[in-house]
Amino acid sequence: MTHTLGRPDFDIISAWIEPGHRVLDLGCGDGTLLKHLIDTRGVRGVGVEIDDANILAAITNGINVLQGNLEKGLDEFADQSFDHVVLSRTLQTVRHTEGVLREMLRVGREAVVSFPNFAYWKNLRSVLDGRMPVSEDLPYQWYDSPNVRFFTLLDFEALCTRMGLIIRERHVLDEGGNMVENADERELNFLGSLAVYRLTQAR
Amino acid sequence: MPGQSVGVVTSQRAHFDQPLHLRSGGVLPAYDLVYETYGTLNTAKSNAILVCHALSGHHHVAGHYADAPNNIGWWDNIIGPGRPLDTDKFFIVGLNNPGGCHGSTGPSSINPATGKPWGADFPIVAVSDWVEAQARLADRLGIDAWAAIIGGSLGGMQAMRWTISQPERVRNAIIIASAPKLSAQNIAFNDVARQAILTDPDFHGGNYYEHNTRPVRGLRLARMLGHITYLSDDQMGEKFGRELRNGSFGFDFDVEFEVESYLRYQGDKFAGYFDANTYLLMTKALDYFDPARLDGGDLTKAMARSNPNTGFLIASFTTDWRFTPARSKEIVAALLACNRNVSYAEIDLNFGHDSFLMDDAHYHGVVAAYLRNIKL
Numbered sequence: 001m002t003h004t005l006g007r008p009d010f011d012i013i014s015a016w017i018e019p020g021h022r023v024l025d026l027g028c029g030d031g032t033l034l035k036h037l038i039d040t041r042g043v044r045g046v047g048v049e050i051d052d053a054n055i056l057a058a059i060t061n062g063i064n065v066l067q068g069n070l071e072k073g074l075d076e077f078a079d080q081s082f083d084h085v086v087l088s089r090t091l092q093t094v095r096h097t098e099g100v101l102r103e104m105l106r107v108g109r110e111a112v113v114s115f116p117n118f119a120y121w122k123n124l125r126s127v128l129d130g131r132m133p134v135s136e137d138l139p140y141q142w143y144d145s146p147n148v149r150f151f152t153l154l155d156f157e158a159l160c161t162r163m164g165l166i167i168r169e170r171h172v173l174d175e176g177g178n179m180v181e182n183a184d185e186r187e188l189n190f191l192g193s194l195a196v197y198r199l200t201q202a203r
Numbered sequence: 204m205p206g207q208s209v210g211v212v213t214s215q216r217a218h219f220d221q222p223l224h225l226r227s228g229g230v231l232p233a234y235d236l237v238y239e240t241y242g243t244l245n246t247a248k249s250n251a252i253l254v255c256h257a258l259s260g261h262h263h264v265a266g267h268y269a270d271a272p273n274n275i276g277w278w279d280n281i282i283g284p285g286r287p288l289d290t291d292k293f294f295i296v297g298l299n300n301p302g303g304c305h306g307s308t309g310p311s312s313i314n315p316a317t318g319k320p321w322g323a324d325f326p327i328v329a330v331s332d333w334v335e336a337q338a339r340l341a342d343r344l345g346i347d348a349w350a351a352i353i354g355g356s357l358g359g360m361q362a363m364r365w366t367i368s369q370p371e372r373v374r375n376a377i378i379i380a381s382a383p384k385l386s387a388q389n390i391a392f393n394d395v396a397r398q399a400i401l402t403d404p405d406f407h408g409g410n411y412y413e414h415n416t417r418p419v420r421g422l423r424l425a426r427m428l429g430h431i432t433y434l435s436d437d438q439m440g441e442k443f444g445r446e447l448r449n450g451s452f453g454f455d456f457d458v459e460f461e462v463e464s465y466l467r468y469q470g471d472k473f474a475g476y477f478d479a480n481t482y483l484l485m486t487k488a489l490d491y492f493d494p495a496r497l498d499g500g501d502l503t504k505a506m507a508r509s510n511p512n513t514g515f516l517i518a519s520f521t522t523d524w525r526f527t528p529a530r531s532k533e534i535v536a537a538l539l540a541c542n543r544n545v546s547y548a549e550i551d552l553n554f555g556h557d558s559f560l561m562d563d564a565h566y567h568g569v570v571a572a573y574l575r576n577i578k579l
Contacts, residue, residue, distance in 0.1 A: 046539070052565055055548050059516075060572040066535060066547040076536040 005032050008177030009088055009114040012196045016112060016169070017041055021083035024108060026070050026100075027090035029054050031063030038063075046082075048074070071096050074103045082108040089137075089194075091115045092147045098163060105165070105201045114196040119152035121190045122175065136175050137193045153189045160199065169198040206285030209241045212266035212276070214306065217343055223301065223336060226491075229326020232315070236340055237306030238262045238298035241282060242290030244344070249579045251346045252288055253337060254278065254297040255354030255361035258429070258485045259477060261305035264297035280562040287571035292579070293350065301336050302328040302484040310480030311412060321480075323409030328484055330357075330492045334364045338372065350577050353377040353570075355559035356526060357485065360492045363534065366509040367494050375514040375577060377570065380523055380559040382530035383502050383537070384493035389525065392432055393486040396425035400479045409480055422479045423470035430469050435522035435555035502537040509538075515545040516573045518566070520558035546573065 010033050017023060019042045025034050028047025031054075037043045047065040049055050058065035066076065070087075071094055085108030087100070092115050094100050104111040116137040117123075123133035132142040140147065151159075153172065160167055172180040172192035180191045216237050223231040239262050244251060254264050256277070265282035267275050276297075282288040288295055299307035302325065310325035317324075341349070352362040352373050359381025365373045385393070400406060403421030407414050431439075443462035458464045498504035515538055519531035528549050538545040548569045552558040558566070 044542070046545075052551070056565065056568050056572055059546055059548075059569055060575070062576045064544050064546050066545070067549040068547075076532055076539055078540050081539070 005036055007033070007088075008173050009194060009196045010036065012171045013086060013088065013112050013114070014041065016198055017043060017084055019043070022081065023084045023086060024048070024074075024077065024082040025086045025088070026074075026104070027087060027093070028058060028063070028065060030057035031061040031065060033086065033088065034058075034063050035061050070094055070100055070103075073099070074107050077107040079106055080109060084108055084110050084112055086112045088112075088114045089116065092149050092151070095148055097149060097159070101159075101163065101165065101199075105199065109200065110168070111165075111199040112196070113199060114194060115151075115156070116147075117153050117172075117189065117192045117195055118150045119154070119189045120175070120193040122193070124190070135193065153192060153195050154185070156195070156197070160197075163201075165199045165201050167197055168200055171196045206289070207283050208275075208279055209266040209283045209290055211269045212239050212241065212263075213268070214239050214262060216306065217340060219336075219339055221339070223332065223339075225326050225332045226329035227327040231301060231308060231326065234301055234308035234336070235306070235312075236298050236301070236308075236336060238296060238340060239264060239266075239276075240297075240344075241265055241295040242293050244294040244346070245579065247579065248345050248347065249350060250292060251294045251296060251341075251344070251349050252574075253341070253349050253352045253362075253365075254282075254288070254295060255333075255337070255352065255358035256297065256300065257354070257356040257358045258482075258489070259473070260358065261303060262297045262299040262307070263305070265295070278560065280560075281567060281570065287567045287574060288353070289571075289574070293574070296340070296344065296346075298337065298340055300328070300333045302481060302488075304478035304481040309478065310409070310484065311478050320410075320412040322412055323480070325480060325484070327487055327491075330360050330364045330488055331368055333361055333488075334368050337361070337365075338369055341372065348372045348374055350579065351375040351377055351574065353379070354381070355379040356381055356556065357489055357492075360489075364492075364494060366513055366515070367505055370508060370510040370513065373510070373513055375516070375573075377516045377518070377573065378531075378534060379518045380520055380526050380531075380556055381517075381534070382526045383495060383533050385490055386530075390490050392428065392525075393490055396428050397483055397486055399424035399428070400483060403479075406479065409483075411479070417474075418479045419474045422477060422482060423467075423474040425479075425482060426473040426477075427466045427470040430466060432525045433556040435524065435553060437522060438553050438555060441553075502533060503540040506534075506537040506543065507541040509541075509543060511543065513543065514577075515543055516548070516570070517545060518548045518550055518559075518569065520555070521549060521551045522553055523556045523558060525556040 023043045023045045025047045034045040085104040126133040173194045175193040263276045265276035265279045299305040303309045310321045314321040354362045359378035362376040400421035403418035405416045406418040446461040495502040495505040519528035535547045550566045
């Protein structure tokens, strides 16, 4: 299966976003997703990045990007100023998990979150074999990983429940980026390497 | 530094007969502006960039003069073929603002009404007055809309003011190390600088030209104070530390620490060529700048007067404590609130407020990348 821009979660995220929507991409990297959404869906997009090289790359890509640290909040953004706030493959790198999720749903109507699932069977097997997992979705060695939170689909959903967040949609992907279907909750937690969620909260 | 210098440049002068009615209520009945241009204006006249200068800047932004090869423009490192403000693509304009002391009409110019230098009679000029003067120069050059207006510090304030006062005439604004208005601390620094000048016995109420003297001591102190605030503590520590010129304490009030020697040298150099009345005017323009004032302090409302198609690049420096990153972020937040296209870079450079003049690969890379995306 081929994916837009080589990122299966980008295909799912793109499908959730309607033309003309306002999109905030947190940890937008070089702006690839936003550029895709602007080019194909005519969204109005803004990215947030902490890394100098990514700021330069995103500006080169013609993306509106703001240098900042998600952990310190999103003060520069007004309440409910975006339709979607995207956090792709970044939640596991932030310390203030709850704070970031709350801020996303303060500034946006909907949060779109993707993250690697640490309970994916290959990851578990790797740990059972005595080594920390390294995979397509966890492409780092333990000593150079930006990841600081290690959690599973079920962990994340438990947090959503505790925070009163509503899961509107969920897609679970295997390491090849294929959708995992026809599985119960526990099986999904073993078969999914990457998960993508659409979240809202009651207002 | 990649790219090349623009090489030999010449200054030009434009005379304006139409009176300039100023924010302060004063009027400049007629005035001259000196300016320089680099690169070639294209036939569509769509490739012009205006460079606005800060407190002590002027029209000589890049290159050098044929008869003065060491007189290099104050922002030479960013302008030229292959440099961020690429003269192969853009036509760059720099001018000396009214009230200046580098050739444009200012306090040291002759007041036609009296035949004597303006001195204390020169009216107070505001950032919005400079924008008006710059717009008239644009008219003269046949430039309807600037591809970009760029400035650091007080220069950034002019770029910002343009987007509000002349929204149809600015397609991009690059606002570096600036602020939407000065803080109380900033005004306080400016006032100490002004007091140094105003209380110098050689100031003569601003009419020192007639007394064939200049308030050199006051201007020197003003510059020394200003200079401290343009540098970072770290940078001063690295550069001077507690180094002593003679290796041991002298137990007197002569120059002992290297930092004293450096500051005095900077003060002397500046006081040797800059006009004290211009210094006073520039600091007042800084203090008064507050484009949100007439909107009840609501910066979003002020920035909403800008053209929705105008793009903004805001940049700040981590070690700038005179115009901190937080101040730049106020501009960013206002622009976001009115749905403007804005990018913001917080550049990690060690040179305090003066970082905006430095040749840094990442900083210049960001400006270059932004400008490369401008379609002419």
